[in-house]
Amino acid sequence: MSDTVIHAPANAPEHSSGHHTSTGLSNEKLAMWGFLGSECLLFGALISTFLLYRSKEPHQGPAVADLYDIEFTSVSSFVLLMSSMTMVLALAAIQRGEHRRARTWLLTTALLGSTFVAGQVYEFTAFYREGLGFTTNIQSSAFYVLTGFHGVHVTIGIVMLVSLVVMSLRGKLPTERSETVEIVGLYWHFVDIVWILIFTIVYLIHP
Amino acid sequence: MSLQDAAHAGAAAAHEETVSGVGHEHPSDGKYVQIAIFLGVITAMEVAIPYITEVSGIWLAVMLVLMVIKFFVVVAWFMHLKFDSSLFRRLFVGGLVLAVLVYLAALTSFQYFGDDTTSVDERRGDPPAGAEADH
Numbered sequence: 001m002s003d004t005v006i007h008a009p010a011n012a013p014e015h016s017s018g019h020h021t022s023t024g025l026s027n028e029k030l031a032m033w034g035f036l037g038s039e040c041l042l043f044g045a046l047i048s049t050f051l052l053y054r055s056k057e058p059h060q061g062p063a064v065a066d067l068y069d070i071e072f073t074s075v076s077s078f079v080l081l082m083s084s085m086t087m088v089l090a091l092a093a094i095q096r097g098e099h100r101r102a103r104t105w106l107l108t109t110a111l112l113g114s115t116f117v118a119g120q121v122y123e124f125t126a127f128y129r130e131g132l133g134f135t136t137n138i139q140s141s142a143f144y145v146l147t148g149f150h151g152v153h154v155t156i157g158i159v160m161l162v163s164l165v166v167m168s169l170r171g172k173l174p175t176e177r178s179e180t181v182e183i184v185g186l187y188w189h190f191v192d193i194v195w196i197l198i199f200t201i202v203y204l205i206h207p
Numbered sequence: 208m209s210l211q212d213a214a215h216a217g218a219a220a221a222h223e224e225t226v227s228g229v230g231h232e233h234p235s236d237g238k239y240v241q242i243a244i245f246l247g248v249i250t251a252m253e254v255a256i257p258y259i260t261e262v263s264g265i266w267l268a269v270m271l272v273l274m275v276i277k278f279f280v281v282v283a284w285f286m287h288l289k290f291d292s293s294l295f296r297r298l299f300v301g302g303l304v305l306a307v308l309v310y311l312a313a314l315t316s317f318q319y320f321g322d323d324t325t326s327v328d329e330r331r332g333d334p335p336a337g338a339e340a341d342h
Binding site for chain 1: 239243286287302305307
């Protein structure tokens with residue numbers, strides 16, 4: 001049995017990671033887009049589960065919708081939305097070679113993300129004090145799993161952003177490696193678009 | 208055509224796409240700020256609607272349209288999908304379309320063929336199933 005080896009063509013573009021790819025595209029970026037495509041299925045499942053159970057009257061404890069603080073959640077949503085802007089500004093800055101500015105925007109994004117997570121912790125605590133625990137009723141379980149999973153994603157994003165700042169400070173994030181920022185940015189924007197869906201479907205539209 | 212030739216042709220086509228796609232000039236910082244303001248305005252509209260009127264019928268559709276606009280503006284401009292390779296677009300949109308179809312089918316199945324017919328009762332105007340048991 002002979003092995004078939006396909007060599008990358010000489011004219012294949014070289015990426016910031018410094019190697020040729022058979023598709024001509026960055027493998028890392030391709031992997032991130034594939035991952036984000038699969039994440040659509042994960043969050044689709046969680047949103048569908050919530051939609052399925054929120055129409056059922058809770059047999060115990062309050063209904064989730066009765067406890068929403070729309071003004072507070074609107075501010076949180078706005079904060080997350082603005083973090084997407086600061087993220088894209090960080091990418092633009094590092095692509096221009098403005099490292100100090102890129103770090104500032106990355107830190108701002110991490111701070112805005114932290115504000116959002118802090119808001120979510122506050123919301124969960126307020127709900128718990130109102131008698132809505134994780135297992136109080138099936139609605140609350142679906143709500144906490146959905147928003148909790150999103151919160152975990154935001155937290156992971158914050159860790160990645162802080163890591164980028166540390167890498168940049170150590171000089172390990174030169175302009176040629178700006179694609180690393182772009183990939184983390186894709187993840188961050190995805191977390192934002194998931195919240196766009198959750199905010200409208202879960203918080204603003206309810207029967 | 209050998210496998211090697213096919214690989215060369217594919218990579219050359221992708222290279223062309225990369226040059227026209229990835230190599231595209233990204234928007235300026237000012238443009239990103241404008242987009243963020245636009246998104247903020249849409250969010251404000253979304254938040255205002257439930258205060259002004261009951262969210263049903265046409266207003267429900269308006270809310271969903273605003274949500275979809277926000278979603279695709281972020282994907283197209285902030286995630287650069289508008290400027291990037293179409294392969295990325297296919298990967299993401301593929302996952303998105305699959306998710307929407309699968310979960311629409313699942314929700315429809317639960318709504319109409321599930322064991323618990325509470326929501327069907329409610330649509331008929333009857334008291335929710337199990338309501339008597341509570342009292």
